[in-house]
Amino acid sequence: MANPSLLILAGDGIGPEVMGQVTRIIDWFGAKRDLPFDVEHDLVGGAAYDKHGTPLHDDTMARALEVDAVLLGAVGGPKYDDLDFSVKPERGLLRLRKEMDLFSNLRPAQCFDALADFSSLKPELVAGLDIMIVRELTSGVYFGEPRGIIEEGNERVGINTQRYTESEIDRVARSAFELARRRGNKVCSMEKANVMESGILWREVVQKVHDEDYPDVELSHMYADNGAMQLVRAPKQFDVIVTDNLFGDILSDCAAMLTGSLGMLPSASLGAPNDAGRPKAMYEPVHGSAPDITGQGKANPIACILSFAMALRYSFDEGEEATRLEKAVEKVLADGARTADLMGPEGGTPISTTEMGDLILGALDASL
Numbered sequence: 001m002a003n004p005s006l007l008i009l010a011g012d013g014i015g016p017e018v019m020g021q022v023t024r025i026i027d028w029f030g031a032k033r034d035l036p037f038d039v040e041h042d043l044v045g046g047a048a049y050d051k052h053g054t055p056l057h058d059d060t061m062a063r064a065l066e067v068d069a070v071l072l073g074a075v076g077g078p079k080y081d082d083l084d085f086s087v088k089p090e091r092g093l094l095r096l097r098k099e100m101d102l103f104s105n106l107r108p109a110q111c112f113d114a115l116a117d118f119s120s121l122k123p124e125l126v127a128g129l130d131i132m133i134v135r136e137l138t139s140g141v142y143f144g145e146p147r148g149i150i151e152e153g154n155e156r157v158g159i160n161t162q163r164y165t166e167s168e169i170d171r172v173a174r175s176a177f178e179l180a181r182r183r184g185n186k187v188c189s190m191e192k193a194n195v196m197e198s199g200i201l202w203r204e205v206v207q208k209v210h211d212e213d214y215p216d217v218e219l220s221h222m223y224a225d226n227g228a229m230q231l232v233r234a235p236k237q238f239d240v241i242v243t244d245n246l247f248g249d250i251l252s253d254c255a256a257m258l259t260g261s262l263g264m265l266p267s268a269s270l271g272a273p274n275d276a277g278r279p280k281a282m283y284e285p286v287h288g289s290a291p292d293i294t295g296q297g298k299a300n301p302i303a304c305i306l307s308f309a310m311a312l313r314y315s316f317d318e319g320e321e322a323t324r325l326e327k328a329v330e331k332v333l334a335d336g337a338r339t340a341d342l343m344g345p346e347g348g349t350p351i352s353t354t355e356m357g358d359l360i361l362g363a364l365d366a367s368l
């Protein structure tokens, strides 16, 4: 049988630096765990624009649809701020999500014990935190039509449309309930049913999917603004949160920061399973391209490395190897390894991106 295939799109900013450490880890699994992957590299975002004049070349899109999983670094940067909207680096990412039909975006917010002091919340509020945000990723206001900037009378009007079909809500709700069954068995659905029709429909469909097929899972509904407040008031009340594309974008950044650093958080974007049971999938860190620290060897590779751990679990059914990698990360953090983003008020000398990679590889070796 052929090796499973990975397409690496490191992208812009710190993307290539953090992905460099991930490729070392991929090689480690090939050499030491008999898990070889066929890896190819290509461009996305500003890097693709510089070469091809488009943030995602059609050939790259075609490869993304063929491989078993895509690993993405980050897109964007100030250099591209003035580009036309249609060729901005972010459009490359949005095209991948849309054309791969990756409707279920899993964004875990887990607080490592060693980092509880880094949160902007009191350590006791976040120690042991383990929540999973399931963000709808292929619809809603990100893609709804009509959209644009039009002339109306003597001024311009900016228009975007929040739009959700029943089937779009149904499928993402199912993925949240399925996940909840493998975790704390609780789902909180967030929308703004008090002001938005799409929120009313969202709430109805989520409730219906629950009542028909997941009555064993505990379900609650919350307005998304209250959800934001509850996330910073008492985050441990949540297990799985399911929400739409825009609320999910915002709430997941908020949840991410609870854990101390955006440099820690991975994500998985999954489509429907194919005949072999494997979903179309893309894995990426939640953090962006961080132009302010690009090229300085300062970036924390952990979010990107943990994204590969999610790939092992969700695309390749290697849950034990995923746990091995997550434990290795936990170990180096417990031993005090800190990149610059993890420097507390007491300071200290941060280690580099590569040194963090070295330590994680060492911890992997020690796990054998």
Ligand code: IPM
Binding pocket: 090, 093, 249
């Ligand atoms: C994210 C990012 C993207 C989004 C941007 C880069 C288009 O913020 O993945 O959360 O808004 O979805």
Ligand code: MG
Binding pocket: 249, 250, 253
């Ligand atoms: Mg975001």
